[in-house]
Amino acid sequence: MTASLRQVAERAGVSIRTVSNVVSGFAQVAPETRARVQQAIDDLQYRPNAAARHLRGGRSGLVALAIPEIASPYFGELAGLLVREAEQRSWMLLVQQTDGDADHERRLLDGVRGQVIDGLVLSPWALSPQELRRSPGGVPVVLLGEQDAAGLLDHVAVDSVAAAREITQHLIGIGRTRIAAIGLQPHLENGTAARRLEGYRQALAEAGLTADPAREIPVDRLHRADGAAAMSRLLDAGPRVDAIFCFSDQLALGAMQVALGRGLRIPRDLAVAGFDDVEDGRYATPALTTISPDKAAIAREALNCLADRLGTRPPDRPARRIVAAHHLVIRDSTAG
Amino acid sequence: MTASLRQVAERAGVSIRTVSNVVSGFAQVAPETRARVQQAIDDLQYRPNAAARHLRGGRSGLVALAIPEIASPYFGELAGLLVREAEQRSWMLLVQQTDGDADHERRLLDGVRGQVIDGLVLSPWALSPQELRRSPGGVPVVLLGEQDAAGLLDHVAVDSVAAAREITQHLIGIGRTRIAAIGLQPHLENGTAARRLEGYRQALAEAGLTADPAREIPVDRLHRADGAAAMSRLLDAGPRVDAIFCFSDQLALGAMQVALGRGLRIPRDLAVAGFDDVEDGRYATPALTTISPDKAAIAREALNCLADRLGTRPPDRPARRIVAAHHLVIRDSTAG
């Protein structure tokens, strides 16, 4: 059915090895031999067998991406960029969904690794640094997000503390003093929410504002519905609020809908800021102020890390911590 | 590094073959032998080598999904469901992005097939039925969407004609008579837009309304920006309009934003309907009336098709055309 080196070799009247040389571009092959072999390759529509190459060479050309949820806009955009970036390196991207489930993440670290993929890009959600650390001697792993695995795994993320501080400062800068934060996740090891909270508090402190626990609202997940629920709780609980900083755009969009539904004017009565710069926020009404992480850079750097670990002989290079750029995008939801 | 059958066999003091039998559950193995082997397997943390199995057995356990764009909400949601569905069959999903590019789609059909994946789920955008038809004798393919490949490939989709008719009938039912359609794609072979247009026109005709070409607006892609641009063109061109049916939710959301920005009240001045039922539409203000395709069923049926073709010996079973269910979801954007 599919042609192998053997069939091509027979047809061209040369050895299997010579065909392999032509295909791989290794060694020098006489021009006329090369032409004859090439002809046979074209005739038979020969394609190298990925399984055999993988078995022989130990490289599958596959990289896995493990994220909580593809359907979520932020991860969807990131996945798209990673697919594109992988393609440029002739890798293919295997997408795994962890559903924010610790077991699932654990299984990925243990199982998939080393058997079919050359590397793993993992955006951990529920796994603690301790667990990430005990990575068996499998394939290289790059972490996305705030979980730094105690310096044992490569790691790409924006500086969430700085970013959260900047956006909070912006809210302060437009005259808001009763700024709430939505998106705490005290029950998760995941460090993201903790860092954003830290940046938020830093900005408040710098401006001489006191942090009010009643204005710090936890959520279960980062969906719109969670943002909406958090906003309702916040408004019902009663503390006066003139701005909210949500730890993700999705949360902000959900919160904004509830606020609008209750007759609040945005930004006049309530300024709203998010984090992630997903497309939805750009098209929301009003358009959402947010932190825009350089997602393309994150994708690029993540695969760079894998490429480095796959390329160099000493694979025990110390773990890198790469900080991707971000910038504040001011839109109507905080205008004035 | 990673243990192979050989190391396990040596440690357990049995032959490679016996270990293989234990691992695969084939043949009968004496209980105490099995226990000894199992112990060695656990000690060495043996994992079957995927490459060798693939080479030997011809199955990689990988299925590819090729879609125009992961980051688009509809495809993101679908990809998420497919990943989950694949996992249940112990398959893994490889995601490819075609960017709506014909060359890209062609390359996927030719290249990836037969070398590393067991099957392909393709959502064609730019490829014509003729091109899809000349599928080389590679792996099974399932098409998503309206392109039916002249009955040569399995095919899963909702009945777009019926769905478009239903939602247009709904607009007529709430008293609208000047109903525009946004989302024509006359330059594409892709049949989706054509079918939805057909359903729209059928509904108009049945109600005795005349189709006005000035109310049928083409778009380039299906992004929000395209919907926004189309809406601007429609409003600028001047035909009176009291409802729009957009061929995707993203188009509808973009259109709605423009309409709101121009001071139109939705649904009072303009009723808006979409297609796809993506999360954004549920949370839009006002919430978007739409056609909800049974995405979970689409994912399930698509993988069913692949499983059937991979399982049964005679792979020349005639192509199936599976129609997934859909239903009309009425929300605020067309209320009253």
Add this chain to the structure above:
DNA sequence: CACGTTGCATGCAACGTTGCAAAGTGAGGG
């Protein structure tokens, strides 16, 4: 006791590829 039967374990070969080392060819120099 010879024989078929059953239960269990094993050897061989092959999937398609590539690293390594070596062999064949012809040309040029001593």
Add this chain to the structure above:
DNA sequence: CCCTCACTTTGCAACGTTGCATGCAACGTG
């Protein structure tokens, strides 16, 4: 005329797994 050298081509082995067939006991039966 032989030797060396560069150029080109080749054979062998191995990656880890499983289908097939066979080996080897111990068992029960005629």
